[in-house]
Amino acid sequence: xxxxxxxxxxxxxxxxxxxxxxxxxxxxxxxxxxxxxxxxxxxxxxxxxxxxxxxxxxxxxxxxxxxxxxxxxxxxxxxxxxxxxxxxxxxxxxxxxxxxxxxxxxxxxxxxxxxxxxxxxxxxxxxxxxxxxxxxxxxxxxxxxxxxxxxxxxxxxxxxxxxxxxxxxxxxxxxxxxxxxxxxxxxxxxxxxxxxxxxxxxxxxxxxxxxxxxxxxxxxxxxxxxxxxxxxxxxxxxxxxxxxxxxxxxxxxxxxxxxxxxxxxxxxxxxxxxxxxxxxxxxxxxxxxx
Amino acid sequence: xxxxxxxxxxxxxxxxxxxxxxxxxxxxxxxxxxxxxxxxxxxxxxxxxxxxxxxxxxxxxxxxxxxxxxxxxxxxxxxxxxxxxxxxxxxxxxxxxxxxxxxxxxxxxxxxxxxxxxxxxxxxxxxxxxxxxxxxxxxxxxxxxxxxxxxxxxxxxxxxxxxxxxxxxxxxxxxxxxxxxxxxxxxxxxxxxxxxxxxxxxxxxxxxxxxxxxxxxxxxxxxxxxxxxxxxxxxxxxxxxxxxxxxxxxxxxxxxxxxxxxxxxxxxxxxxxxxxxxxxxxxxxxxxxxxxxxxxxxxx
Numbered sequence: 356x357x358x359x360x361x362x363x364x365x366x367x368x369x370x371x372x373x374x375x376x377x378x379x380x381x382x383x384x385x386x387x388x389x390x391x392x393x394x395x396x397x398x399x400x401x402x403x404x405x406x407x408x409x410x411x412x413x414x415x416x417x418x419x420x421x422x423x424x425x426x427x428x429x430x431x432x433x434x435x436x437x438x439x440x441x442x443x444x445x446x447x448x449x450x451x452x453x454x455x456x457x458x459x460x461x462x463x464x465x466x467x468x469x470x471x472x473x474x475x476x477x478x479x480x481x482x483x484x485x486x487x488x489x490x491x492x493x494x495x496x497x498x499x500x501x502x503x504x505x506x507x508x509x510x511x512x513x514x515x516x517x518x519x520x521x522x523x524x525x526x527x528x529x530x531x532x533x534x535x536x537x538x539x540x541x542x543x544x545x546x547x548x549x550x551x552x553x554x555x556x557x558x559x560x561x562x563x564x565x566x567x568x569x570x571x572x573x574x575x576x577x578x579x580x581x582x583x584x585x586x587x588x589x590x591x592x593x594x595x596x597x598x599x600x601x602x603x604x605x606x607x608x609x610x611x612x613x614x615x616x617x618x619x620x621x622x623x624x625x626x627x628x629x630x631x632x633x634x635x636x637x638x639x640x641x642x643x644x645x
Numbered sequence: 646x647x648x649x650x651x652x653x654x655x656x657x658x659x660x661x662x663x664x665x666x667x668x669x670x671x672x673x674x675x676x677x678x679x680x681x682x683x684x685x686x687x688x689x690x691x692x693x694x695x696x697x698x699x700x701x702x703x704x705x706x707x708x709x710x711x712x713x714x715x716x717x718x719x720x721x722x723x724x725x726x727x728x729x730x731x732x733x734x735x736x737x738x739x740x741x742x743x744x745x746x747x748x749x750x751x752x753x754x755x756x757x758x759x760x761x762x763x764x765x766x767x768x769x770x771x772x773x774x775x776x777x778x779x780x781x782x783x784x785x786x787x788x789x790x791x792x793x794x795x796x797x798x799x800x801x802x803x804x805x806x807x808x809x810x811x812x813x814x815x816x817x818x819x820x821x822x823x824x825x826x827x828x829x830x831x832x833x834x835x836x837x838x839x840x841x842x843x844x845x846x847x848x849x850x851x852x853x854x855x856x857x858x859x860x861x862x863x864x865x866x867x868x869x870x871x872x873x874x875x876x877x878x879x880x881x882x883x884x885x886x887x888x889x890x891x892x893x894x895x896x897x898x899x900x901x902x903x904x905x906x907x908x909x910x911x912x913x914x915x916x917x918x919x920x921x922x923x924x925x926x927x928x929x930x931x932x933x934x935x936x937x938x939x940x941x942x943x944x945x
Binding site: 375376379380382383386387389390391393394396397400409411412413457458459461462464465466469470471472474477480481484486487488489490491492493494495496497498499501515517518519520524548549550553574577578580581584585595596599600603610613614617618620621624625628632633635636639640 | 653655656657658659660661663664666667668669670671673674675677678679681682685692739742743745747751753754755756757758759760762763764765766767768770771772774775780782785814817818821822824825870873874876877880881895898899902903908911912915916918919922923926
């Protein structure tokens with residue numbers, strides 16, 4: 356908590372405040388190791404030759420700085436198709452996230468700035484849908500997709516994201532609500548249509564919020580396993596999560612390859628996270644989407 | 646006159662246009678499927694043949710004959726009652742530590758939240774290897790302090806505890822939300838309390854916890870919903886085993902629907918799941934009057 360009022364005791368004795376700081380640093384460091392260590396071990400293992408992956412105590416990867424250092428990555432990317440899986444995931448997650456943006460920003464704008472009958476009721480419905488477990492809707496969804504002949508295509512992975520987006524809509528509504536109504540009223544007096552107001556005033560202002568939403572939706576879709584497992588059967592269409600799951604099933608003992616695959620599946624998200632973590636963390640903190 | 650009337654109407658109409666993608670999505674992917682799954686739950690349906698109406702047979706069978714249903718429910722509840730409180734508490738503690746104005750909050754926050762952003766499949770695989778009974782790092786560390794590590798995911802007794810331990814790796818998700826809440830508490834409250842001579846514990850109990858109760862409440866509700874949707878880790882690592890020790894409700898439902906193709910029966914499972922989640926959520930909401938403090942209440 357805040358230290359601003361505690362006046363440090365001037366005597367030379369050990370200051371309880373310092374003890375507290377040291378203790379909290381110890382705890383924070385321990386937790387940081389817990390968070391980071393598995394990743395480091397994973398990365399290190401991808402630099403082991405197959406003979407050294409099971410070595411205990413864990414030792415530094417024996418291929419580091421040797422000619423074949425990235426062999427595990429090369430092998431999974433080419434021989435085991437992870438290049439293809441990664442591109443597939445990029446496409447699916449990117450399309451799904453764009454779809455979310457369109458639906459959520461339109462609906463978020465309407466809920467924040469427009470008046471229409473049943474608005475509050477509809478917004479209540481929107482919020483309550485976030486309580487419905489996917490399992491309750493997934494069976495009819497699967498049957499619908501197979502009726503539409505969409506099985507083994509990307510449509511079931513993209514179309515629902517285009518149209519649902521509960522959290523996205525909620526987030527955009529919260530954001531648009533912070534923009535003063537006077538802007539709308541002034542533009543209306545000037546004779547601007549609603550769509551024009553949305554497009555020329557609100558969209559440009561919402562670039563940071565939209566970026567956040569895009570990234571969160573991208574991460575969410577990238578990480579999804581249930582839908583890709585259900586809908587995709589051709590190996591050339593696999594997303595990286597499915598690719599990884601089936602690779603584990605077949606070559607589970609080849610830890611260096613398995614973890615190279617896992618690292619590849621993590622890498623795009625890690626890049627996004629490092630460069631945009633402020634957007635993501637703030638977006639999540641304010642909407643509560645985990 | 647026409648023009649004046651149309652201004653309101655036009656806005657109204659535009660409103661519906663703007664939300665129409667979401668409305669379509671709601672009808673096609675939420676409301677429709679919910680209704681359909683309710684109807685399906687009253688049938689036998691294996692996709693190959695058209696569904697036959699069987700009334701409440703599925704539900705009766707589920708409650709009276711299906712040992713696996715009760716078992717899956719028990720597994721999920723055990724996980725919920727252990728993992729949710731642990732995650733709530735740890736997430737809160739980490740956020741509380743971070744909020745002590747330690748330098749570099751953003752740095753620590755980035756690190757703790759990292760595991761939550763990563764694909765569940767990759768982190769599950771990674772932990773699966775760390776938990777390996779013979780050549781895993783975890784049991785090696787335990788052996789250093791003279792403990793012979795258990796079989797973890799290969800052992801019926803230890804598989805569920807292993808998954809609970811793994812879930813703690815994701816405390817960053819709750820932590821972020823707590824931290825935002827903690828940062829929103831006005832410092833003037835603490836300053837006033839310090840002037841009145843309140844110590845840290847008293848400040849925690851009388852200021853922080855009451856003001857954070859809505860956030861704790863929120864994390865509790867999402868935790869419950871999340872647990873009943875628990876899928877990836879168990880699907881990737883154990884497939885429900887060994888000997889059904891990690892047969893989570895959602896995994897059992899998945900198997901009934903997509904492995905055995907019992908779509909009607911699985912729909913009944915889905916509706917029971919929905920009602921359980923609903924009941925728990927309502928229970929938590931009801932009890933929230935007793936322990937959740939909302940700022941507006943101060944006046945009354």
